[in-house]
Amino acid sequence: MDTSCDPRQTAIAVLIENSRTRRPLDAVIEQFSSLMDTLSRRDRSLANALIYGTLRWQNYLDWLIQPFSDRDITTLKPDIIYIMRMAMFQVVFMDRIPVSAAVNTAVDAAKRQSHKGTAGFVNAVLRKATEQYNTVALPDQEKKPELYLSISASMPITLVRKWISRFGFDKTDLLCRTINEIPPITIRTNTLKINREELIYNFSNDVEHIAPTSFSSVGISFTRPAKAIHETDSFKSGFFQVQDEAAQLVTEILSPQPGERILDACAGLGGKTGHTAQLMQNRGTVIAADTDAAKLERLAQEMDRLGITIVKTCNIDLLKALPADFQGELFDRVLVDAPCSGLGVLRKNPDSKWKLTKKDMARLAIRQQKMLLSAANLVKPSGLLLYAVCSCEVRENEDVVEWFLDQRRDFRVKNHFPTLDAALKNKSVSDRGFFRTYPDNLDMDGFFAVLFENFS
Numbered sequence: 001m002d003t004s005c006d007p008r009q010t011a012i013a014v015l016i017e018n019s020r021t022r023r024p025l026d027a028v029i030e031q032f033s034s035l036m037d038t039l040s041r042r043d044r045s046l047a048n049a050l051i052y053g054t055l056r057w058q059n060y061l062d063w064l065i066q067p068f069s070d071r072d073i074t075t076l077k078p079d080i081i082y083i084m085r086m087a088m089f090q091v092v093f094m095d096r097i098p099v100s101a102a103v104n105t106a107v108d109a110a111k112r113q114s115h116k117g118t119a120g121f122v123n124a125v126l127r128k129a130t131e132q133y134n135t136v137a138l139p140d141q142e143k144k145p146e147l148y149l150s151i152s153a154s155m156p157i158t159l160v161r162k163w164i165s166r167f168g169f170d171k172t173d174l175l176c177r178t179i180n181e182i183p184p185i186t187i188r189t190n191t192l193k194i195n196r197e198e199l200i201y202n203f204s205n206d207v208e209h210i211a212p213t214s215f216s217s218v219g220i221s222f223t224r225p226a227k228a229i230h231e232t233d234s235f236k237s238g239f240f241q242v243q244d245e246a247a248q249l250v251t252e253i254l255s256p257q258p259g260e261r262i263l264d265a266c267a268g269l270g271g272k273t274g275h276t277a278q279l280m281q282n283r284g285t286v287i288a289a290d291t292d293a294a295k296l297e298r299l300a301q302e303m304d305r306l307g308i309t310i311v312k313t314c315n316i317d318l319l320k321a322l323p324a325d326f327q328g329e330l331f332d333r334v335l336v337d338a339p340c341s342g343l344g345v346l347r348k349n350p351d352s353k354w355k356l357t358k359k360d361m362a363r364l365a366i367r368q369q370k371m372l373l374s375a376a377n378l379v380k381p382s383g384l385l386l387y388a389v390c391s392c393e394v395r396e397n398e399d400v401v402e403w404f405l406d407q408r409r410d411f412r413v414k415n416h417f418p419t420l421d422a423a424l425k426n427k428s429v430s431d432r433g434f435f436r437t438y439p440d441n442l443d444m445d446g447f448f449a450v451l452f453e454n455f456s
């Protein structure tokens, strides 16, 4: 598809590719980064708004389109259904876009993707749907509360069902609606180079709604940056990393100390690695490990940008025999920021809710248990092990913890959070010492973390 310099065509191309792959949305957008970079700032933000909005509101959009189609629209080819959803999203949610522009772009895209007949079908359905969608009633909230929320808040019904039985209708309603809001951008000040006040001052003319985060002492949030943040001087100078407040709090709970030997066992691109080294004042050793060698290469460049010198990368698979240098000295603290469903970060990755299957959840939970067990072997006597996931699902939280405690009787939960603000502790730490955040009550990502102590 020729998408050159057209934000709508670019958005459609991303949505179509996203529907074909199980990779997360941010990876798909990165695949299209050279195309995105050809767009003006305004067009790039339009393309992003279309991609994220269409994926956030997918169920609701389908509900509005379906009455005007004689075919079950979910059986259409993914490229056609995404073309239609995106047109509908523009009409329902973006008042600056004329209906004719939204429909014409969709029909043109359908012509390019498919044959003439399909474009005719898209044209006929969208013309009626965009004119009459206001007449489509939502499911009855009293009689069918699960279906009502699944449509009105655009969530898979299986998730809504699970959350209503766990939290009740009102919290589920609020949670779903918060998840559909566009989150602010949150960054973490690199205190090795600058303090938070100075960094806020650096940004203040180029962003909107800038404020220090409520609970992390080094976080800053803002909206609508004047340019892509990786193009700012502050970014190039290594003054911050982009990181949600909840993720910042996880490293604060680990509380790494200067001079220690720390393992970040699932380091990824190094969000928590950078924070760990920062809290250690760049003194001691951090081993940043991951199965993905390409991520570790980027992590090493990221540490250079931040001026961090104590991080060594190591390409390992926690589920296999570890290399010889892991057999020697054990670690003071080990962080397992395990791969998970990502259901706590749906504000940023709305596609995950549509991609995740029951089988995935079961597979992930087993992997999390095994990774935690393997990491426990690397913790010194009296050392600490932190398990974290960006998901608040019991299957990936309590169930993993209970299983682990049963396997390793020499570990116990350390229910002690000296680094956390008292008000936050009240809202986020359970009696058993489980830390959990939700977007609806704290305006941050959903995260779960437990600190274990090796008392052997």
Ligand SMILES: C[S@@+](CC[C@H](N)C(=O)[O-])C[C@H]1O[C@@H](n2cnc3c(N)ncnc32)[C@H](O)[C@@H]1O
Pocket: 247, 265, 266, 267, 268, 269, 270, 271, 272, 273, 289, 290, 291, 292, 295, 316, 317, 318, 319, 337, 338, 339, 340, 371
């Ligand atoms: C949630 S992400 C980590 C995010 C990172 N800690 C951060 O703060 O930016 C989980 C990471 O675990 C890695 N991973 C998956 N399976 C692994 C395994 N068996 N051993 C080590 N790392 C693994 C993935 O490549 C991924 O980068």
